[in-house]
Amino acid sequence: MAFQPTVTERPFDTNMSRHNPKAERVSITEEHSVLCPEEKELKRQEEALELVKELRSSPDWIEAISHSYLTDSAREHSLTAHSLRGQDKILRRPLKFFNQDKTKCIVILHVGDHLCGHHGYVHNGLLATLLDEHLAFVSLPSLPNYTGFTANLNVDYIQPVRPNQWISIHGELDRVEGRKAYAEAWIETMLDGERMTEAQSLYISPRQA
Secondary structure (H helix, E strand, O other): OOOOOEOOOOOOOOOHHHHOOOOOOOOOEOOOOOOOHHHHHHHHHHHHOHHHHHHHHOOOOEEEEOOOOOOHHHHHOOHHHHHOEOOOOEOOOOEEEEOOOOOEEEEEEEEOOOOEOOOOOEOHHHHHHHHHHHHHHHHHHHOHHHOOEEEEEEEEEOOOOOOOEEEEEEEEEEEEEOOEEEEEEEEEEOOOOOEEEEEEEEEEOOOOO
């Protein structure tokens, strides 16, 4: 059973308002969690990662619960928050860190071997999906009503990503022009910090937002 964190959230006017720079600053507890042996091992590995230690000890970064901006109903229908979670997929809840104004974000997760295209290689479509979602994390907080949709996504696959390893996804907001937000993101391996995939995006907030 995958761990479902205990979350104490303040009420927000709308679901999308949870993308604002002051949202998602909630406490994370695992006091009553029941983890399967495989997730216990991933948790142990996670806590030993140097990047995790660095981010948690830095006053410049805020840890947030992944997908906490989704309602329970929306989470059940989410590709990344629900369908891709589970044994040999994304078993462990990804770690998510923002800077103070949410213009930068780092997500750390473990990819299993049921996420492949060709055997032994993580599906490039999954990598594009993770990058697209990550680009939203750094774009939506700066758009009107924290709302926007992908208008353009360019992905460069530099090297294939192997399954059964920890990866980190890094994103930065480039600029905002009215209802348009431009951002970039990339995926690195945790083993050597090598950049594997890069992406640039344009998010546009609808006129009625």
